[in-house]
Amino acid sequence: VSQDRRESQRLFMERWEAQQPPSSPAWAEKRRLAAAMRRVIGGLVESNAPEDELARAAESLESYAARLADHPRLRRGDRDTALPADPGVGTFADQSPFVGLANPLAPPMRLEEEDVAWRIVGRVRFGSAYEGPPGCVHGGYVAAIFDEVLGFVQGMSGNPGFTGSLTVRYQRPTPLHTELRAVGEITRVEGRKIFATGTLDAGELRCAEAEGLFITPHPEHYRKLQRARDAAMKRRR
Amino acid sequence: MIGLANPLAPPIRIEQTGEREGTGHVRFRSAYEGPPGCVHGGFVAAAFDEVLGYVQSLGGSPGFTGTLAITYRSPTPLHVDLEIRCRIREVSGRKTYAEGALHAGDRLCAEATAIFIAARPGVFDELLASRRQRTEEREP
Numbered sequence: 094v095s096q097d098r099r100e101s102q103r104l105f106m107e108r109w110e111a112q113q114p115p116s117s118p119a120w121a122e123k124r125r126l127a128a129a130m131r132r133v134i135g136g137l138v139e140s141n142a143p144e145d146e147l148a149r150a151a152e153s154l155e156s157y158a159a160r161l162a163d164h165p166r167l168r169r170g171d172r173d174t175a176l177p178a179d180p181g182v183g184t185f186a187d188q189s190p191f192v193g194l195a196n197p198l199a200p201p202m203r204l205e206e207e208d209v210a211w212r213i214v215g216r217v218r219f220g221s222a223y224e225g226p227p228g229c230v231h232g233g234y235v236a237a238i239f240d241e242v243l244g245f246v247q248g249m250s251g252n253p254g255f256t257g258s259l260t261v262r263y264q265r266p267t268p269l270h271t272e273l274r275a276v277g278e279i280t281r282v283e284g285r286k287i288f289a290t291g292t293l294d295a296g297e298l299r300c301a302e303a304e305g306l307f308i309t310p311h312p313e314h315y316r317k318l319q320r321a322r323d324a325a326m327k328r329r330r
Numbered sequence: 331m332i333g334l335a336n337p338l339a340p341p342i343r344i345e346q347t348g349e350r351e352g353t354g355h356v357r358f359r360s361a362y363e364g365p366p367g368c369v370h371g372g373f374v375a376a377a378f379d380e381v382l383g384y385v386q387s388l389g390g391s392p393g394f395t396g397t398l399a400i401t402y403r404s405p406t407p408l409h410v411d412l413e414i415r416c417r418i419r420e421v422s423g424r425k426t427y428a429e430g431a432l433h434a435g436d437r438l439c440a441e442a443t444a445i446f447i448a449a450r451p452g453v454f455d456e457l458l459a460s461r462r463q464r465t466e467e468r469e470p
Contacts, residue, residue, distance in 0.1 A: 134337045190362055190370050198338055198361050222338050227454070228461030232383070232395035233331055233376025240372035244364075256371035260399040266457065270464065315365075318405065322367025329409065 098210040101251035106206055112186035115194075120187060123195040130197035135220040166326060191217075191241040202238065202275070204245060213246040215275035219267075229266035230273075235293060236261045239303035242277035243289040247307040250279055250287050254307035257286070267293065267300040285309040331380040342377060342414075344384050351417035352388070354381035358408050368405040369412075375400045377414055378430055378442040385416040386426040386446040393426060393448035406432060406439040416442075424448040 115121035133150075187195040192202045192215075202217035217238060225231030240259055247253060267273065277291040287307040293300045333339045342356040356377060364370030379398055386392060406412065416430030426446040432439045 130337075138336055188363065190364075191372060196361055222336055226394060227457040228464060229457065231331070231376070231379070232398065233379035236375035236379055236398055236400070237370070237372025240370070240375055244371065255365060255405070256400075256402050258399065258401045259371065259375055260397065261375070261395075262397050263395050266394070270468070318368065319366045325367060325409065 095210060098249075102206075102210055102249045104251070105249045109186070109204070115187075120195060124187070127193075127195045127197045127199075131199075131201075134197060134222050138220075138222045138224075166329075185245075189241070191238065192245075202241065204242075209278075211246065211249050211279040213242060213249070213277050215242045215245075215277070216272060217275065218272050219269050221269060224269055226266055228269055230269055232261075232263060235263065235267050235301050236303075238273075238275050238293065239277075239291045239301070239305065242275045243291050243303065243305035244307070246277035246279055247287040247289050247305070250282050252282075252285070252287070252309040254285065254287055254309040257306040257308040259303060259305045261301055261303045263301045264299050268295050271295050273300070331376060340373075340377075342380055344381060346388070347415075348417070350385065350388050351415070352381060352385045353416070354384075354414035356412050356414070357410065358406075358412070360408060363408060365405055367408055369408055371400075371402060374402065374406050374432065374440050375442075377412075378416075378432070378440070378444070381414045381416045382428045382430055382442060382444045383446070385418055385430070386428045386444070389418045389421045389426045391421055391424060391426055391448045393424065393446040396425070396445040396447040398444045399442065401441045403438050403440055407434050410434050412439070419443075 115124055185192065187193050190196050190198040191200065192204055193199045194201055200217050200219055200223065202215045205214045205216065207214055215238065219230045219234065223230050223234050225233070236259065239261055240256055243259070244256060274294045275291060277289055280288045280290055285308055287309065289305045289307065291303040291305070331339050332342045332344060334341055340356045340358055340362065342354045344352055344354045346352045354377060358369045358373060362369055362373045364372070375398065378400060379395055383395065412432060412434055414430055414432045416428060419427040419429050424447055428446065429443045431441050
């Protein structure tokens with residue numbers, strides 16, 4: 094069993110590592126732009142800048158948003174099929190709202206393998222834009238980080254699924270501006286069901302724990318979602 | 331999640347619909363994608379935390395999230411108006427129990443239950459003081 098675990102994990106991590114370098118110069122620039130936007134988002138939330146400074150920034154961003162809208166939309170199918178073996182992780186490194194380097198919403202979290210089968214460690218530091226209680230990470234983002242870490246580790250089973258249920262228990266407020274360690278681990282697999290647990294620590298302090306149940310869809314179900322999305326994209330053009 | 335001055339917020343618009351209930355209205359765009367064309371499960375959970383957190387504050391004993399449990403019933407679509415209807419089920423001592431459902435039109439996408447625990451007096455002030463100190467330390 095442990096050999097099978099290693100093998101399914103190795104195949105999964107190979108696909109993940111293949112996504113680490115940007116896939117083209119344009120995607121490298123997209124990551125750079127996202128990094129700049131991330132600084133703007135954090136800076137804006139913390140800033141006490143005067144009205145005229147903010148108005149100038151709003152005007153230049155509004156005109157940039159209009160220019161960006163003039164370009165054709167990304168044909169997401171291209172990215173998805175770049176890694177035909179596992180369309181589920183095809184766009185993950187760039188587009189995920191939690192780890193994606195080309196997504197300005199992402200803190201971003203960094204995922205690292207550990208020397209234990211079916212376990213992953215996420216390292217993340219949340220800035221002021223993610224604040225809930227004073228000086229603390231919003232409880233919604235704590236839950237969301239678990240969905241991402243457990244959702245990633247369950248993919249190591251070889252048959253990644255969709256989240257069926259997620260339960261988060263908050264032990265103490267999670268601090269902002271602090272390196273956090275989120276660990277996710279598969280505990281068992283029963284047919285199409287994958288069970289995973291997770292912990293979130295700030296140094297020695299346990300901030301939250303979670304359990305997730307993931308359900309492997311039939312392959313046709315995933316392709317149906319892709320086709321529906323592509324059709325919806327066309328309608329929105 | 332609701333802040334008009336925070337670019338991370340979709341934003342969610344929350345309205346009170348009863349003495350102890352409220353509804354969040356939201357439309358997620360492509361940046362919030364998880365499965366193809368669908369909202370990332372993490373944002374489904376985060377949206378529930380926000381709307382349930384608002385509703386529990388109507389119960390008279392507002393607190394911090396203690397437990398949040400989400401059951402995902404069907405993929406939540408992007409670019410579609412979603413409704414997150416939440417209500418308080420019970421207030422018992424320091425605990426407030428709340429529940430909610432997320433719909434896309436008639437389709438149920440997810441359900442949630444949560445327990446909020448009122449903090450002992452002074453906790454909020456301590457957090458404010460510690461944030462003030464950290465802000466000063468981080469001042470350029």
